[in-house]
Amino acid sequence: MNNKIKVAVLTGGKSAELEVSLASAKIVAQNISKEKYTVLTVNISTMPWKVFDQEKEIATIDLNDFSYILNSEKHYFDVVFMSIHGTPAEDGKIQGYFDLMNIPYTCTGTLASAITFDKDICKQLLKNFPLNQAKSVLLTNPKTSIEDILKELSLPVFVKPNKNGSSYGTSKVKTESEFEKALKTAFNFDNEVLVEEFIDGREMACGVLERKGELIALPITEIIPENEFFDYEAKYQGKSKEITPAEIPDAIRDEAQDKAKKIYRLLKLKGAVRVDYFLKGNDLYLMEVNTIPGLSAESILPQEARAHGFTLEEFFDIMLTECM
Numbered sequence: 001m002n003n004k005i006k007v008a009v010l011t012g013g014k015s016a017e018l019e020v021s022l023a024s025a026k027i028v029a030q031n032i033s034k035e036k037y038t039v040l041t042v043n044i045s046t047m048p049w050k051v052f053d054q055e056k057e058i059a060t061i062d063l064n065d066f067s068y069i070l071n072s073e074k075h076y077f078d079v080v081f082m083s084i085h086g087t088p089a090e091d092g093k094i095q096g097y098f099d100l101m102n103i104p105y106t107c108t109g110t111l112a113s114a115i116t117f118d119k120d121i122c123k124q125l126l127k128n129f130p131l132n133q134a135k136s137v138l139l140t141n142p143k144t145s146i147e148d149i150l151k152e153l154s155l156p157v158f159v160k161p162n163k164n165g166s167s168y169g170t171s172k173v174k175t176e177s178e179f180e181k182a183l184k185t186a187f188n189f190d191n192e193v194l195v196e197e198f199i200d201g202r203e204m205a206c207g208v209l210e211r212k213g214e215l216i217a218l219p220i221t222e223i224i225p226e227n228e229f230f231d232y233e234a235k236y237q238g239k240s241k242e243i244t245p246a247e248i249p250d251a252i253r254d255e256a257q258d259k260a261k262k263i264y265r266l267l268k269l270k271g272a273v274r275v276d277y278f279l280k281g282n283d284l285y286l287m288e289v290n291t292i293p294g295l296s297a298e299s300i301l302p303q304e305a306r307a308h309g310f311t312l313e314e315f316f317d318i319m320l321t322e323c324m
Contacts, residue, residue, distance in 0.1 A: 004035075004037055005324075006078045007038065007039045007078070007320065008040060008041075008051075008066075008077040009040070010083055011043055012042075012045035012046075012049075012084065013086065013088060015086030015088075016168040016169075017168065018045065020294055023298075027302070032081070032313065040053055042061060049063070065101065077103060078324070079103065079323060080098055080103055080105040080106065081319070083292075083295065089107065090291055091163065095107070095108075095110045106319045108267075112267050113291050113292075119160070120136070120194055123136065123286075131284060132286065133286050134199050134285055134287075135152070137195045138162060144183075153195060154197065155173065155175065156173060157172075158172055158173070158197075159179070161189040161193060169190070171185055171186065172198065199285050201283075202248075203222065203278060204276070205221045206218065206220050208264045209305075209315075210322055212322075218301075218304035219307040220245055220304075221242055221244040221246060222246035223242050226241075244300075244307045245307055259284065267289065271291070271323065272293065272319055273291050274290040274293040276288050
């Protein structure tokens with residue numbers, strides 16, 4: 001009798017981050033213990049959702065109960081390892097489905113995911129938290145006057161979709177003439193755009209994971225992009241240098257880790273998350289909170305997990321064990 005825990009590595013979707021989701025899912029499926037778990041991948045990119053054993057499609061999902069038929073027998077999953085970046089996971093939509101099915105999953109739930117995915121709402125919620133934030137303006141009208149924006153913010157600025165990830169649609173605007181193109185690009189990805197002041201500092205990231213009721217802050221990573229900022233090329237195509245652990249004073253490291261853990265508790269996060277900062281002088285500025293960080297070979301969180309002393313198998317096992 002097979003007593004292994006059956007894991008669905010959930011991936012796919014139709015967001016701009018599909019490629020990243022598929023890359024993360026591949027790494028996850030390869031590194032989950034096959035002695036303890038039976039691991040299948042479920043791709044939600046098309047209807048019906050498809051079940052894969054490695055690269056081979058073996059079944060489709062019955063959405064009534066998240067089951068599948070194989071060899072005339074009905075099979076169920078015990079747990080979902082969430083490997084979808086962007087909608088419908090980072091915004092919390094699909095978590096509601098699994099809550100209805102009473103199936104546990106490895107990431108933050110519906111409410112907290114929706115809050116962190118909306119950059120402006122997250123900034124507003126954390127405005128009284130003792131941590132600096134970049135000034136910003138939220139736009140809902142693509143024809144907003146550039147002059148009105150510049151009354152609130154000084155160049156350079158970042159122009160980004162309010163609800164998106166992996167730096168899709170994000171531009172650094174250094175001159176007024178660059179604004180129109182940047183706004184058009186950002187509005188292609190979302191109906192709300194955040195214009196945010198540029199913080200001239202070092203980019204940092206801190207992963208946080210819960211284990212047996214204790215929060216573990218992973219070693220800090222410094223990101224040194226070759227491009228203007230940590231864009232898609234820098235994140236996933238090798239156009240950056242990432243130093244883990246970051247070469248920063250112990251006091252700053254401790255502050256970044258402590259603040260990341262406090263944000264984790266304050267926002268009621270779950271699973272492994274990543275808190276991103278700018279470091280300007282000795283001052284930390286909160287950039288954003290990622291509830292489903294990338295887990296591809298190029299991603300930051302696996303680097304930090306290894307630097308902490310975890311193998312990826314151990315790291316993923318903690319994520320699975322904690323949610324069940």
